[in-house]
Amino acid sequence: MAKRVSYKKLGLVNTREMFKNAMAGGYAIPAYNFNNMEQLQAIIKGCSQSQSPVILQVSKGARDYANQTLLRYMALGAVEMMKQMGNPIPIALHLDHGDSFELAKSCIDSGFSSVMIDGSHLPFAENVKLTKKVVKYAHKYDVTVEGELGVLAGIEDEVSSEHTHYTKPEEVEEFVSKTGVDSLAISIGTSHGAYKFKLKPGESVPPLRFDILEEVEKRLPGFPIVLHGASSVLPQYVDLINQFGGKMDNAVGIPEEQLRQAARSAVCKINIDSDGRLVFTAIIRKVFSEKPGEFDPRKYLGPAREELITMIVRKNQDVLGSAGKA
């Protein structure tokens, strides 16, 4: 087995201090997913420019796609690049939707500073058992752990659910005290992907269940809450995709004002993946359509990367409220 690498040696931090500050300051830490170099560069540059702490998220799919060893060195490279840019920010490297103890352990051993163990599809007692096992191992190395209660509609890695199962507030205290998790993802109406709601003509997006969030906050005062599936599916990028030959009908996300409201509460981490994917797809489609002879990947990935930086800076400032908090 390869030697265990501590995230501290890589210049990363866990999420404990980040969440403490976010809770006190009424903002949320952005958790952006990455799968390739250009996305990673954009996240680091966007967060460094806006002086926001950041959680770099790697899904199981991303690990399979990019290779776990390469990812570790990419994260190390990202930390070094950030230092050279002269605007240091706290960076956590987080496993998104870990589905087994072995996967979480392998991430911890290879330098992740935070892991999610997602047992939300399991019966309560099994979710507790799995989560507790991960917490016990992670805390030995000061790695923070996110658990989940309630199931989001949409696709969570390989687990998909057609319907939302809202988090039951009456379960949260027992889950947190029995498992020892550092943060809890809850289901209040967000969902993964670019098609979050099936709206009939004239219907608007239903509001998030802030009543559930408030009840959870009452039962777990000062405890960090996480929102998955929190992309807003920005219409400007969906429109560009459709204008340049794509077909994304009825793509709709969570309105940004609602996320801003959530970020002011106990929600300390907001997960954003789909919005970044849409930016990349929109810009690459535009370049291909306007310059059909272009075949240098730098000429279409570069503009996509620039646009992602712009989106991230704006989100940190206007939605998460994390800009200037590094």
Ligand code: G3H
């Ligand atoms: O929650 C899901 C994330 O958007 C990751 O998606 O498994 O396709 O990388 P992925």
Ligand code: 13P
């Ligand atoms: P979105 O699909 O809304 O971006 O959600 C991402 C996410 O929750 C990653 O865990």
Ligand code: ZN
């Ligand atoms: Zn998620």
